[in-house]
Amino acid sequence: MSLPEWLNFGKWTPFILASYVITAIVLLANIVMSYRSEKRQLREIALKLRRENRGKQ
Amino acid sequence: MWVWFHKLGSPPYFFRFSGIVLPYLAVACLLSLCIGVYWGLFIAPPDYQQSETVRIMYIHVPAAMFSMSIYIVMALAGAVTLIWRIKLAELIAAASAPIGASYTFIALVTGSLWGRTAWGNTYWEWSDPRLMSELVLFFLYLGYIALYYASEDRRGAARAAAVLALVGLVNIPIIHYSVEWWTSLHQGSTTRGTQIAATVHPSMRYPLFIMMLGFALFYAVTLMKNTRSMLLASERNNAWVKEVVSQHESP
Amino acid sequence: MKAATPLYSALFALLKRDLMLAFRHRAELVNPLIFFLIVVSLFPMGLNPQSQVLPMMGAAVIWVAALLAAMLSLDNMFRSDFDDGTLEQIVLSPWPLPAMVLMKVLAHWLVSGIPLVLLSPLLGVMFNLPAAGIGALVLTLLIGTPVLSLVGAIGVALTVGLRRGGVLLSLLVLPLYIPILIFGAGSVWDAALGSSIQGPLLFLGAILVLALTLAPFAIASAVRISLE
Numbered sequence: 001m002s003l004p005e006w007l008n009f010g011k012w013t014p015f016i017l018a019s020y021v022i023t024a025i026v027l028l029a030n031i032v033m034s035y036r037s038e039k040r041q042l043r044e045i046a047l048k049l050r051r052e053n054r055g056k057q
Numbered sequence: 058m059w060v061w062f063h064k065l066g067s068p069p070y071f072f073r074f075s076g077i078v079l080p081y082l083a084v085a086c087l088l089s090l091c092i093g094v095y096w097g098l099f100i101a102p103p104d105y106q107q108s109e110t111v112r113i114m115y116i117h118v119p120a121a122m123f124s125m126s127i128y129i130v131m132a133l134a135g136a137v138t139l140i141w142r143i144k145l146a147e148l149i150a151a152a153s154a155p156i157g158a159s160y161t162f163i164a165l166v167t168g169s170l171w172g173r174t175a176w177g178n179t180y181w182e183w184s185d186p187r188l189m190s191e192l193v194l195f196f197l198y199l200g201y202i203a204l205y206y207a208s209e210d211r212r213g214a215a216r217a218a219a220v221l222a223l224v225g226l227v228n229i230p231i232i233h234y235s236v237e238w239w240t241s242l243h244q245g246s247t248t249r250g251t252q253i254a255a256t257v258h259p260s261m262r263y264p265l266f267i268m269m270l271g272f273a274l275f276y277a278v279t280l281m282k283n284t285r286s287m288l289l290a291s292e293r294n295n296a297w298v299k300e301v302v303s304q305h306e307s308p
Numbered sequence: 309m310k311a312a313t314p315l316y317s318a319l320f321a322l323l324k325r326d327l328m329l330a331f332r333h334r335a336e337l338v339n340p341l342i343f344f345l346i347v348v349s350l351f352p353m354g355l356n357p358q359s360q361v362l363p364m365m366g367a368a369v370i371w372v373a374a375l376l377a378a379m380l381s382l383d384n385m386f387r388s389d390f391d392d393g394t395l396e397q398i399v400l401s402p403w404p405l406p407a408m409v410l411m412k413v414l415a416h417w418l419v420s421g422i423p424l425v426l427l428s429p430l431l432g433v434m435f436n437l438p439a440a441g442i443g444a445l446v447l448t449l450l451i452g453t454p455v456l457s458l459v460g461a462i463g464v465a466l467t468v469g470l471r472r473g474g475v476l477l478s479l480l481v482l483p484l485y486i487p488i489l490i491f492g493a494g495s496v497w498d499a500a501l502g503s504s505i506q507g508p509l510l511f512l513g514a515i516l517v518l519a520l521t522l523a524p525f526a527i528a529s530a531v532r533i534s535l536e
Contacts, residue, residue, distance in 0.1 A: 006099075009109035009110075009112070010108060010109045011108075012108075012109060012110045012174045013109070015110065015113070015170040015171070015173060015174050016098075016109060016110060016112050016113055016170075018170055019113045019116055019117070019166070019167040019170050019171070020094065020098070020116065022163070022166055022167070023116050023120070023163050023167065026159050026162060026163055027090075027159070027163075027275060029159075030155065030156060030159050030275075030279050031275070031278065031279055031282070034279050034282035034283045034286070035282055037282070037283070037286040038282055038285050038286040038289070040286075041286045041289040041290055041293075042289065042302055042305055045289060045293050045298060045299075045302045046302050046303075046305070046306050048293070049299060049302060049303065139529065189486065189487075189490065190487075192486075193483045193484075193486050193487070196479075196482070196483035196486075197483050197484075199479065200476075200479045200480045200483060203476055203479050203480075204466060204467070204476060204480060207467070207470050207472075207473070207476055208469070208470055210536075213533060213536050216533045217466045217530065217533050217534070220462070220466060220526055220529050220530050220533065221462075221466060221480060223526070224459075224462055224484070224526050225483075225484070227518075231487070
């Protein structure tokens, strides 16, 4: 896979790009997991509440 | 100021406050990281000594800096946990750990890649004190996370992990001063703000600062999100959580 | 509340008790030492004994084996006392907990650390280490093993209440052992080459002093947390 011209940084291009890509992956993984975790918590608690309310009726 | 800080320790207030502030922080974070990356990769000039590889600095330096700062935050929150047993402090410490570990990982990997380009044939130098102590920092983060999740009792686990964090605090000055105390492949220190202002060329200074801001904001955003979900999980039987959830369901 | 018994009597009594208990189970104590011996011997067996590499490896291998042997023996410090309630009694006693745990660490070092130091010249010879190297080995282990006991005690205290604390203990304690390993093994190799090891020795000494003054408080705190 040959890189487009604007991504060419000379001899060490793979190292430079790898740094940025690995960082992006790690950061994305972190933020996606934290957003999903909160959403999951809210959903679980909402489910539990709905079940409780149904039980009370 | 202290009153507000004290209020922040109350779970419902923290939840509400973070909910208000998060969208702005998230946008600011995204902006600064994107601008920083674009500036660092495409606008900033190549270094006269290291040519293009200096662009790795825009990631490596902020990541390494914050890998240490986050650990300090974790240790401080741990101290608060041990002395005052404030629940939110426990959660903030535990929520910071994975982010800190990630930053340390990024610092180690980008440092290794950068080192390969600058120092010749090796990706790693076992005799370098700064590399060693940063690696120890990574292990400390992992050990902290392992210890925190090792027992069922969340609050006891938080206190045990706090002791570990405080014990490992000795590593931080070692990382920071290793370049002054021993001969190291890392020349001099670019970690103090005033030194950066003095030694780094202005055209590179700005993208570096923007990336630092981006990493700081990323920590803030991810920390708040993690803390919020841990808060919801541990306080799920409390009235304020039920109110928050029902508000969330029917806005 | 001032105790009827003076502090030094209580500390000495605890030390004596731990040493007596250890002596009664001396078969158990020998196991980490045999491990130390066997593991270290595996390396020259794997290599050609005439090899030039042997002395170079010796410093590192002996030190790493010492670390692992120290870790294997750490569990003895608190586990049985935790299980039968003695640890709780010690915490509840009127004497300062940091001092009491320091006695337990001292007992551990006397019983598990010193034998490592005494065995090390033999192991050094196995690796064809020159006399200067063996001297450095003994000296650095002498200063280093108390630190291993002190820092290891923090880890054990943190994990003694956990069910599967064994592997977790290694995870917690080994990163903290790394600087000691670097200075210890490094100075053995430096001494073997003929250079002065005053610097690393002083640094190891400084680490020992730091550990002696701070670790007891961390250990006491960890014990209290584990007992909840």
